[in-house]
Amino acid sequence: MGALTEHQLYHDFVRLYQGVYLSKRTPVTAAVRARAAWLFAGPSAILTGFSAAALHGSKWIDASEPAEVIRVGHHRSTRNLIVHNCRLTSDEITVVDGIRVATVARAGFDLGRRLSRIPAIVALDALCGATGLKPVEMSRLAEQHPRARGLIRLRSVLEDVDGGAESPPETRTRLVIVDAGLPRPETQIPILGSDGWRFACSDMGWREWSVLVEYDGEHHWTDRRQRAWDIERSARIEALGWKVIRVGAELLYDRPHELVRRVRAGLCAAGAPV
Structure with a gap:
């Protein structure tokens, strides 16, 4: 296959991030956006939040939600991409299809701390249902990161999470x-x-x-x-x-x-x- 021309890129593709294009015939799902964000952010980046949840198989994720990556250092968020500056321990990182992503528990931990109550419970119900994740696993992460933001919100949310919901x-x-x-x-x-x-x-x-x-x-x-x-x-x-x-x-x-x-x-x- 040869290189694409500027004309082909303009007419047949849509730019998701700088240097990352997608055929207009391909639907932009949460998983597709997550992969595109990782390509843009580079191999040292780690997907988290909805982006990690999508690659772990979680359903019902709005494709318009911005992708989320973790990169150590000072990196600015950009359009349709949220960049978090924090460090994960080795047991909070896994690989899915060659892409570095937060583990299921860490992805849920991040979603539960960031989202408001009902959206958080909807997201965590879906993640638990798709992966078998249990609320206690996210509670353990809260104990390991006592200074993390949003722990009070996370703990209140976990009380109502139930992976049995199918929508x-x-x-x-x-x-x-x-x-x-x-x-x-x-x-x-x-x-x-x-x-x-x-x-x-x-x-x-x-x-x-x-x-x-x-x-x-x-x-x-x-x-x-x-x-x-x-x-x-x-x-x-x-x-x-x-x-x-x-x-x-x-x-x-x-x-x-x-x-x-x-x-x-x-x-x-x-x-x-x-």
């Missing part, structure tokens, strides 16, 4: 419930049929009171087959004695008080002390 709306639904003072729901509850085999897994709920809460994403309504299965699935679950409270985007984002009322009523009817 940001599921995380937000759980937080609405918990913030209302209701019992914390268990996530990913297996539902067994009369034959003892699992035929479904519910988003969240309380086994003790046989109450479930399920978030219906857009595909539950636009996909005909999915909708048909949802109806059949709900009927089978309710026939086993479960109370199912369904939540959609409008209820979650526009009427969270009604969401709480419905969950509270369902728990009360089942004998929960709420």
